Amino acid sequence: MTAVPTAGVPTEGGLQASKGDAIPLITYRQALNDALRAELTRDKNVILVGEEIGIFEGSYKITAGLLTEFGPERVRDTPIAEEGFVGAAIGAAMLGMRPVVEIMTLNFSLIAMDQIVNHAAKIYSMFGGQTPVPMVIRMPGGGGQQLAATHSQNLEVWFAHVPGLKVVAPATPADAKALLLAAIRDDDPVIFLENLSLYNTKGEVPDGDDVAQIGKAAVAREGTDLTVIAYSRATTVALQVARQLAEVGISIEVVDLRSLRPLDRETVCASVRKTSLAVVLEDDWLSYGIGAEISATLMEGAFDYLDAPVRRVAAAEVPLPYAETLELAALPDANDLIKVIREVLAATGFPR
Amino acid sequence: MPEVVMPRLSDTMEEGVLSRWLKKEGDAVRQGDVIGEIDTDKATMELESFDDGVLEKLLVPEGTTVAIGQPLAVIGSGGRTAGTSTETSPDTASGTMPTRTVGIGPSPRLLSSPLARRDAARHGLDPATITGTGPGGRIVRADVEAAVVAMERSAVPGTTPRLDTNQPAPSSAPQPVPSSAPQGVPSSSPKPTPPPSTSDIHQLDAGTQADSVEVPLTQMRKVTARRLTESAAAPHFYLTIVVGMDRLLDFRREVNERFTDRGIRVSVTDLLVRACAVTLRAHPQVNSSWATDRILTHRRINVGVAVALADGLIVPVVTEADAKSLDQIAGETRNLAEKARAGTLSLQEFSGGTFTISNLGMFGIDNFTAVINPPEAAILAVGATTEEPYVQDGELRTRRVMKITLTSDHRVLDGATAAAFLSDLKRNLEDPLRIVI
Numbered sequence: 001m002t003a004v005p006t007a008g009v010p011t012e013g014g015l016q017a018s019k020g021d022a023i024p025l026i027t028y029r030q031a032l033n034d035a036l037r038a039e040l041t042r043d044k045n046v047i048l049v050g051e052e053i054g055i056f057e058g059s060y061k062i063t064a065g066l067l068t069e070f071g072p073e074r075v076r077d078t079p080i081a082e083e084g085f086v087g088a089a090i091g092a093a094m095l096g097m098r099p100v101v102e103i104m105t106l107n108f109s110l111i112a113m114d115q116i117v118n119h120a121a122k123i124y125s126m127f128g129g130q131t132p133v134p135m136v137i138r139m140p141g142g143g144g145q146q147l148a149a150t151h152s153q154n155l156e157v158w159f160a161h162v163p164g165l166k167v168v169a170p171a172t173p174a175d176a177k178a179l180l181l182a183a184i185r186d187d188d189p190v191i192f193l194e195n196l197s198l199y200n201t202k203g204e205v206p207d208g209d210d211v212a213q214i215g216k217a218a219v220a221r222e223g224t225d226l227t228v229i230a231y232s233r234a235t236t237v238a239l240q241v242a243r244q245l246a247e248v249g250i251s252i253e254v255v256d257l258r259s260l261r262p263l264d265r266e267t268v269c270a271s272v273r274k275t276s277l278a279v280v281l282e283d284d285w286l287s288y289g290i291g292a293e294i295s296a297t298l299m300e301g302a303f304d305y306l307d308a309p310v311r312r313v314a315a316a317e318v319p320l321p322y323a324e325t326l327e328l329a330a331l332p333d334a335n336d337l338i339k340v341i342r343e344v345l346a347a348t349g350f351p352r
Numbered sequence: 353m354p355e356v357v358m359p360r361l362s363d364t365m366e367e368g369v370l371s372r373w374l375k376k377e378g379d380a381v382r383q384g385d386v387i388g389e390i391d392t393d394k395a396t397m398e399l400e401s402f403d404d405g406v407l408e409k410l411l412v413p414e415g416t417t418v419a420i421g422q423p424l425a426v427i428g429s430g431g432r433t434a435g436t437s438t439e440t441s442p443d444t445a446s447g448t449m450p451t452r453t454v455g456i457g458p459s460p461r462l463l464s465s466p467l468a469r470r471d472a473a474r475h476g477l478d479p480a481t482i483t484g485t486g487p488g489g490r491i492v493r494a495d496v497e498a499a500v501v502a503m504e505r506s507a508v509p510g511t512t513p514r515l516d517t518n519q520p521a522p523s524s525a526p527q528p529v530p531s532s533a534p535q536g537v538p539s540s541s542p543k544p545t546p547p548p549s550t551s552d553i554h555q556l557d558a559g560t561q562a563d564s565v566e567v568p569l570t571q572m573r574k575v576t577a578r579r580l581t582e583s584a585a586a587p588h589f590y591l592t593i594v595v596g597m598d599r600l601l602d603f604r605r606e607v608n609e610r611f612t613d614r615g616i617r618v619s620v621t622d623l624l625v626r627a628c629a630v631t632l633r634a635h636p637q638v639n640s641s642w643a644t645d646r647i648l649t650h651r652r653i654n655v656g657v658a659v660a661l662a663d664g665l666i667v668p669v670v671t672e673a674d675a676k677s678l679d680q681i682a683g684e685t686r687n688l689a690e691k692a693r694a695g696t697l698s699l700q701e702f703s704g705g706t707f708t709i710s711n712l713g714m715f716g717i718d719n720f721t722a723v724i725n726p727p728e729a730a731i732l733a734v735g736a737t738t739e740e741p742y743v744q745d746g747e748l749r750t751r752r753v754m755k756i757t758l759t760s761d762h763r764v765l766d767g768a769t770a771a772a773f774l775s776d777l778k779r780n781l782e783d784p785l786r787i788v789i
Contacts, residue, residue: 276467276493307467307493308486347487348465349494 023204031173031205032062032138032194035180036100038209040070043098046184048075049089050102059104060140060199086112086137090120090189093135098184106141106193107153120189121164132187136180140194142233142283143331147196149319152327154284157293159191160260166214167260169193171235173203175258178212186214193260195233195283217264219271223253225350226277226341229268229294231257234281234332241337250345260290268294269301276307277344281337286314307348311340354403356425358418361390361397361699367419368392369571370399370412379407381427388424392571395666395702396695403427464491471496477503504644505727572664583726586642587762590721593774595781597737597752603784607678614679621657621711622682624734627780627787629653629673632707635773639706641727642763648727656705656725657685659692666692667725669705678788713737719755729764730773733757 026034039046052059054067054077067075078085082103089099103109109116120133143152160167166188170176176194183190220235221242230238235256242252255271257264272278278298280291291312298310316330358368369391381387381401388399401407408428412418464472464479468491472479475496482499484491569577600623607618632639632653641648653674656667668688670681691697708725711734722733735755742751756777760770780786 304466304470307465347490348492349485 023206025202026173026205027199028170028173028176028194028201028203029060029062029199031177031203032180033064033066034205035177035184036063036066037069039098039100039181039184040066040074043184044074045096046074046098046100047092048100048102049078049085049092050076051078051080051085051104053077053102058102060196062102062138062194062199082108082112083115086115087119089135089137090115090123090133093120093133093189094123094131098134098136100136100138100184103137103139105151105196106139106155107151109137109139109155113158116159116165116189116191117162121162124188125164133189134187136183136186136190136192138180138192138194140196140199142195142197143315143320143327144197146322146324146327148322152320154282154315156193156260156284157289159193160263160290160293162261164189165261166190167193168214168258169195169232169260170258171198171220171230171232171256173201174205174210175212175218175256177205178210179214179258181209182212182214185211190214193232197233198236201236212258215259215262215264217258217267218256219253219267220256221252221254223251223275225251225275226279226344227253227255227268227271227275228279228281228337228341229255229257229271229291230281231260231290232283234283237332237334237337238281241334241341244334245338245341249351250341252341257290257294263293263297265297265301268297272298272302273305276305277348278302278306278310279337279340279344280310280312280314281332282312282314283332284314285317286312287317289314308344311344313337313340354405354427355423356387356399356401356427357423358390358420359399360420361392365392365420367417367571368397369417370414370424371396372414373410375407377407377410381405381407391695395697395699399424401427405429462491463488465493467493468496472499475500475503501643570663572661572666576664579726580723583724586724586726588721588724588759589762589767589770590757590759591767591770591774592719592755592757593778595754595756595778597754597781600781600784601737601752611679616679616682617686618678618682619685620713620737621709621734622678622685623781623784623787624709624711624732625655625657625670625673625681625685626676626678627777628707628709628732629655629670629676630787631773631777631780633674634776635769637765637769638730638760638773640729640764641706642729642761643727647729647764650706652704652706654704654706656702656708656728657688658708658710658722659689661693661695666697666702667705667708668692668697668702671704708732709734713754719757721757722759724759724761728761730758730760730770732777733759 036048040048048063048066050058050063053063054072054075057064057067063075086101086103089101092099103112116137120135124132141154141156143154145152156167156169159165166183166186168179168183168190170179176198180192183192221239223242228238228242235254238252238254242254245252253271253275255268257268278294280294282290284290286292289312291314295310295312298306313332313336315332318330320330321327358370361368370388371391372389373387374389375381375385375387382404383402385401386398387401387407390397390399405427406429407425409426411423411425418424462479463484463486465486468482469479471493472482472491477496477499479491482491482495483489485495486492600620604618604620604623607616632655636649639650639653641650652672654669654671655673656669658665658667668691670676670684670688673681676684688697688701691701705725705728707728708722708731710722710731712720713734713736716736718738719735720733722731724731733756735757737752737754739750740753741748743749756774758770758774
């Protein structure tokens with residue numbers, strides 16, 4: 001297995017403008033496009049499947065230029081029929097292709113849930129390992145774009161709950177590329193969760209074949225006083241908060257989960273065994289969310305090291321409002337995180 | 353029915369003497385009323401009522417030594433009177449009220465974080481002896497760490513360390529561990545009241561006719577003995593230097609004359625406090641503590657001044673003395689010394705010192721060595737100012753000099769480090785403007 005590549009770790013440098021010229025600074029969107037192009041070039045079994053991904057180049061332009069470059073055989077525009085094209089991709093995967101499906105947004109995957117949960121996730125086990133299902137389903141989730149309740153969801157736990165699937169949620173352009181390369185080369189169906197608000201973020205992305213290890217979290221920033229566990233967009237918020245609090249002498253460690261299934265429980269617990277305090281920042285709803293799983297993980301793996309209850313900062317438990325002010329109020333942000341961090345620190349007598 | 357119990361009033365306190373009742377049985381009391389006085393190992397403290405009601409029963413006579421948590425009195429509802437006090441049963445009262453009376457007690461179930469429990473177990477501490485400062489009184493890691501530090505500093509088996517909530521955290525500031533003064537202060541120093549032990553001695557002497565008489569140990573004497581014995585474990589070394597005093601004494605006279613209308617009166621000790629603070633700022637190694645596995649260099653410069661008492665000695669502390677002006681220091685030292693002699697110093701006022709000055713000059717002592725006030729790294733012993741002859745330009749002259757001796761803990765300080773400090777201190781004392789600026 002490739003060790004966690006240094007450049008693939010979402011360090012702070014990866015989220016900020018860089019003066020260096022050794023490593024190119026590109027957007028999360030471009031990193032995905034690069035990864036798709038690289039895999040289409042590397043392996044002729046890789047195909048792209050999805051709505052409007054060819055002529056229109058994708059609703060979010062992730063597949064820009066790929067139809068022209070690789071032709072309609074390998075970059076397939078589909079009807080608006082998620083259950084149909086996901087099912088078709090499963091069949092192709094069973095027969096040796098490596099389809100990369102784009103579902104326009106995560107919200108539309110609900111139509112294809114039977115294919116994903118009952119077929120993609122089960123076939124390898126139920127048919128005695130006769131055939132793997134090496135496919136990737138890419139889809140952006142997330143709110144903050146005024147797309148209203150049905151188009152702004154974070155349903156990662158729906159997938160992360162299901163054995164047979166792998167679920168990754170990269171936070172940085174470097175991880176977007178490294179994890180997409182890994183997902184395409186993985187023999188299991190991988191749910192690849194993107195986030196609308198990350199597409200335009202820039203970061204250092206190394207050229208070449210930096211393949212991430214699925215199931216490995218990263219310590220995105222080292223600290224000593226408290227651990228914030230996050231993934232996807234929330235990681236970028238956590239790092240911003242960590243930088244801000246560092247200025248007032250609070251040392252926050254940020255663990256970026258990167259992979260939600262398998263979940264790297266050891267890295268999470270190791271960090272909290274060090275800091276003794278944990279706050280989870282998640283974009284999904286609080287109840288039954290990723291934070292609940294992390295919290296339970298810490299009970300099992302770091303109980304004797306906890307100096308305060310694990311806290312969660314998550315989205316308000318309402319269908320996300322359309323009105324901008326209400327939408328912003330419902331989504332967890334840096335101030336929400338800082339407030340909870342300060343409460344936890346205060347409860348433990350910080351500064352010690 | 354609420355009981356009033358012996359509260360824990362200082363880190364080192366295990367028992368206290370109910371020295372005086374200020375209310376009598378049958379008196380109505382309100383929450384916050386002072387109902388008695390308690391002599392602890394270091395000071396006389398007020399015993400407050402935490403309940404409204406009638407003081408139904410005083411359970412101990414004045415002068416009784418009572419362990420922490422043991423009942424002192426019973427407060428009843430207004431319906432009961434002193435005459436019916438026999439009805440009060442301490443058993444029924446002891447369930448919940450003592451914790452309220454102490455004010456720092458645990459909730460019905462002892463709350464502690466898993467980490468705090470683990471740390472406490474690792475250090476062999478009973479969580480029940482640790483005061484929690486977290487939500488709902490939860491014991492958190494910081495509380496255990498403070499208790500460990502307190503235990504290590506007190507270094508007495510069986511001591512139950514408690515964290516005062518006002519204490520600064522161990523890593524950020526020196527712990528306010530009650531200081532005790534360092535060297536033999538003559539017991540015949542002028543006192544507002546005669547030593548209470550004197551009459552005891554005569555009585556015992558008359559009664560037994562023995563060659564020796566037994567003098568019961570006061571709390572303060574016990575603590576002093578323990579802490580100075582502890583200090584003996586530190587490898588000491590001594591450096592003495594002679595300070596020319598002419599300019600300093602002229603400076604002092606001028607200050608006192610010029611500002612007499614403002615009530616400012618600066619003593620040599622005040623000048624020494626300020627001079628030491630200023631010099632310590634330039635020599636942070638000297639402003640340090642030995643902490644067993646590491647050295648703590650303190651950011652704040654808190655200068656203790658040993659004060660002789662009738663039955664012991666105590667070291668009130670001028671906190672952050674380097675940030676205070678001479679007249680502030682003068683006002684504080686006078687106030688602290690008065691409170692020390694009256695036995696009314698608060699724990700905070702004799703805690704947290706990072707350096708100590710002991711001045712026996714007023715007793716005509718020429719020069720002496722002081723015993724370190726642990727865990728501080730050094731202590732300055734100050735002798736009397738005397739006149740001596742010297743030759744300048746072929747002429748015999750006289751000048752005033754003072755000998756000061758620095759005792760250092762060699763685990764923290766080396767000879768050259770201590771010498772550099774002492775030499776700078778001398779320079780500052782001989783050029784008093786350096787003290788002011």
